[in-house]
Amino acid sequence: MAQAERKIRVLVAKPGLDGHDRGAKVIARALRDAGMEVIYTGLRQTPEMIAAAALQEDVDAVGVSILSGAHNTLCPRIVSLLREQGMNDTLVVLGGIVPQEDIPKLKEQGVAEIFLPGTSTQDIAKFIRANVRPRD
């Protein structure tokens, strides 16, 4: 059925105590410019708050931004909370300072892609567009 194309909805989330939000804000704006609807959580959200916001906002993707090194603790928890509330298809991506060694494990735990510093915002938008699950 042809209807007006639904915009991709993305929650940009900043978990943990870290206040470095330059990346989160730049990516939020870039995704908006790429035609997506973006909700930014603001700083210092717990995984529980992020999962609740994802559900409430009915997003297609959650983009997590972390500089502090706490990704191994926080990301798996966000993924499992999303899955617990039935958001099985919600794409979870991570951007930030993440050592190469941590990447395979994070992917195993359900993070679809990890974007390291230097990634272009256009590539991130492209990835999200290509990997969110189409909806009716």
Added chain:
Amino acid sequence: MPTTDTATEQPPSSSANAGERKSSFRTVSLDEVNRLYAPADVAQIDAENDIGLPGEFPYTRGIHASGYRGKLWTMRQFAGFGTPEETNLRFKYLSKEGQTGLSVAYDLPTLMGYDADSPLSEGEVGKCGVAVSSLADMEALFDGIDLEQVTVSQTINAPASVLLAMYLVVAEKQGADWKKISGTLQNDILKEYIAQKEWIYPIRSAMKLVIDTFEFCTEQVPRYNPISVSGYHIREAGATALQELAFTLRDGIEYVDWGIRAGLDIDRFVPRISFFFNAHNDFFEEIAKYRAARRIWARVMRDRFGSTSERTLKLRFHTQTAGVSLTVQQPLNNVVRVAIQALAGVLGGTQSLHTDSYDEALALPTDRAALLSLRTQQIIAEESGVANTVDPLGGSYFVESLTQKMEDGARDYFERIDAMGGMVEAIERGFPQREIQDSAYQYQKALEAGEQTIVGVNKYQMEQTGTEVPTLVIDESVRHHQLERLEQTRARRDKQAVVRTLDKLRRAAEAGDNTMVATIEAVREYATLGEICSALRDVYGIYEEPAI
């Protein structure tokens, strides 16, 4: 749209740019640079009144007549990771290798006023800096380090008064005289709301705590700098060089205003206000920024506040190379970036300098990387010859013209912020935050369009095969170690004394009295950072960021 592929680049339309590589040449702040600077560019600048001599008003050329011929800058490497014991060893290692001052990096729970055992601290203990929850940690951190002999800088803001109290009590236990100890507390809460975002209390209560430290230190710790007004984080968040300069100095003006309103004597407290700037990639733009900072501050202190005291007029600053410029890709390239940035800081006349390590886009630095960054400073100081003469770039058409442009641009920002009622009001409106976000986004767009180059990232890329340099890994054993000491501390202390001193602090905060004495008393009884901040939160509440 410009492209990095020169073969497809359009020839410049303007004949003025004929034969040039690009249609416009811009700094890292996206500010246009002319082909040539000549006497006409400095015609409005008065050699005597605007440039002058080093050590003389308006200090454009430096605050000391002899520059670095008298004393080199302090080589002060920011360090902190894991447990206090581990950081203590790093301090001793860097000192043995010729570092001349210490600088403490605290972890995120400490920066936010949470103890290591708070649920909010999970995953963050010791990760971005050293974990300190109580006086017991602070004692371990400075074990065997004589606080009367060494100057220590502490990067701590929202809970700065508590960490200052811990530092003073450790000094007291060592038998050091508060009148003799020196060092710097970052304690710049305004830039937290603007850029770094590690806040606790609402902005006006937080400003009150800052003024408490000014008042206390002026009387009790007169050689200590209770604040380092910081542009560093503003720049890292995406500001241009001009925005960094303007917002930082306007923050400085705000602290002076608040201090005077609290009844402090300008010529007693302002001389202990220090500054902290970033050293980014664009060499001349940075040098102009530092020179302009000194000139603006001297003129503002004289003309706006009416001071004639030389110590009040002289702006002293610390510099750190730009963390944000470091790349994960080809990390050894960072060694070169850091050296160039450090050189800009030195040619700009910095009083102290931190050089980043090449592995810092990946993690906190290893011993080896930290040593190389210290050696970088030593090579600049003792091999390059740049410290042999004062302000060697003074009189350069380009540098003087840029310096003037920085001053003019900063004054425009001052006018806009003054019109809003001051910096606190401007922050409440989201003005500096929005300006910075816009610049960050413009820069990202310029980067993705290939208008700005980052070697190894958007040009000269190479296939990366895993992590190329060894990195420092901080595991969860740090947390366990810290939890253990915290538990022992809580078990051993006099519980009634803790309750009593925390109550006293709460009452002081409620009454609007100076909180420093009560904070020191609570710290002496081993009240934890989290407990003290919680007591103040009871009184002040917490800050909610406006949507921007």
